[in-house]
Amino acid sequence: MIPGAFDYRCPKTVDEAVKLLATPDSRILAGGHSLLPMMKLRFAEPARLIDINRIEELKGITEERDRDAIRIGAMTTEAELIASPLINARVPLLAEAARQIADPQVRNRGTLGGDAVHGDPGNDHPAVLIALGASYVLRGPKGERSVAADGFYLGTFMTQMAAEEILTAVVVPVPPAGGGHAYCKLKRKTGDYATAAAAVQLHLSGGICSRAAVALTNVGPTPLNASAAAALLTGKRIDEALIEQAAQAAMAICDPAEDLRGDREYRTAMAGEMTRRAIRLAVSRAQGG
Amino acid sequence: MAKQHISFTLNGEAVETLVEPRELLIHTLRERLNLTGSHIGCETSHCGACTVDLDGRSVKSCTVLAVQADGANVMTVEGLAKDGQLHPLQEGFMQEHGLQCGFCTPGMLMRAWRLLQENPNPSDEEIRSGMSGNLCRCTGYQNIVKAIQYAAKKLAA
Numbered sequence: 001m002i003p004g005a006f007d008y009r010c011p012k013t014v015d016e017a018v019k020l021l022a023t024p025d026s027r028i029l030a031g032g033h034s035l036l037p038m039m040k041l042r043f044a045e046p047a048r049l050i051d052i053n054r055i056e057e058l059k060g061i062t063e064e065r066d067r068d069a070i071r072i073g074a075m076t077t078e079a080e081l082i083a084s085p086l087i088n089a090r091v092p093l094l095a096e097a098a099r100q101i102a103d104p105q106v107r108n109r110g111t112l113g114g115d116a117v118h119g120d121p122g123n124d125h126p127a128v129l130i131a132l133g134a135s136y137v138l139r140g141p142k143g144e145r146s147v148a149a150d151g152f153y154l155g156t157f158m159t160q161m162a163a164e165e166i167l168t169a170v171v172v173p174v175p176p177a178g179g180g181h182a183y184c185k186l187k188r189k190t191g192d193y194a195t196a197a198a199a200v201q202l203h204l205s206g207g208i209c210s211r212a213a214v215a216l217t218n219v220g221p222t223p224l225n226a227s228a229a230a231a232l233l234t235g236k237r238i239d240e241a242l243i244e245q246a247a248q249a250a251m252a253i254c255d256p257a258e259d260l261r262g263d264r265e266y267r268t269a270m271a272g273e274m275t276r277r278a279i280r281l282a283v284s285r286a287q288g289g
Numbered sequence: 290m291a292k293q294h295i296s297f298t299l300n301g302e303a304v305e306t307l308v309e310p311r312e313l314l315i316h317t318l319r320e321r322l323n324l325t326g327s328h329i330g331c332e333t334s335h336c337g338a339c340t341v342d343l344d345g346r347s348v349k350s351c352t353v354l355a356v357q358a359d360g361a362n363v364m365t366v367e368g369l370a371k372d373g374q375l376h377p378l379q380e381g382f383m384q385e386h387g388l389q390c391g392f393c394t395p396g397m398l399m400r401a402w403r404l405l406q407e408n409p410n411p412s413d414e415e416i417r418s419g420m421s422g423n424l425c426r427c428t429g430y431q432n433i434v435k436a437i438q439y440a441a442k443k444l445a446a
Contacts, residue, residue: 001332001333002311002312002313002316003311003313004311005309005310005311006310006311007310008293008310008311008354008356010356029354032352032353032354033334033352036313036334036352036354037333037334037352040332040333049310051354051356051357053357079346102422103337103421103422104347104400104404104418104419104421104422105334105337105340105347105348105349105400105422106334106349106352106422108346108347108348109348109349109352109353190421190422191335191421191422
């Protein structure tokens, strides 16, 4: 299988890439592990491919102390996220999700940015970035803007990013110390998208949950912010009964497609189970377990 | 589309060729540079038979454009044996019966080679997760793990 013909460009700067994007039917090539398979199958046939792998300003992970956030270049690979001491120390939820994506070779090519804005509900980072309250830095012909991950996803393969824009970085606020996190993903095999997955980031203060975020992967046309589930946890001591209520609230917003991973009922039930497991694990980590 | 000129280092030697931008690295290696050790399996980045080393990292060459390898350092299974001597990994796969039909073996060897560069003394569990992007339909993986352990021990000696 070979992709259809295209005009190949390999800019060295973001500005150059934005200019090239002005030509209709242009697509950005990041890690290529979603786009190239789609092009082989003729699900995508861009006239121009803009390869951003050689743009240095899209790489690197830096701490922005003034706003207590981590800025991650869009072309940071999954392998780089996993290997980053800064990510593991400050935003371990992101590394935990990256470890569950695809396989070693694919993680060497696949990027945070590509996964974040591709728009496939099977992508793992969107739910994680929603749970972390991350935002996306987009650059287009009119300049730069920042869009929250929560609300960015409008439908399957539909996002707030315009065709002439490029994602340059993901900015993740550092969760306060003493928090707990978990990304629990059910998949049939290595390399599969989630049957269902849940991302949880929470904080305990004197045994009481002072803040919580819960988001779900691949159980709807977009990643889902299970804010009702998170609200149930907030301000309370988390016990099994409360976890069950939160799981039910998460299941209530699921709208999965039936596919080879299971029917709607099964995938919804698994979203509930992943939510239970992720909350339990996050609580145990917050307690130092 | 016009062909583009690319040059890169392949198993330690400088090579150059002309490719269409849509050409995948695996096809350039096999059909233009006549190194048919890397195999084409699933063509969808699942099976790992086409795994090669690109600038110090394992990649699936069915999902990398040849133009993206311009200027890179590429190693394929043909680069493993030196002076007619099998690499300890190749020896290990032979001694421990790490293959039956052999189709997945070039990708297994190249992934295992990089894995041992990154982690010279892996546990069985680390081998299994490190090799999780390579599928074998014959062996059930037991002997592949043993073959990689064989090589790790021999390389450490």
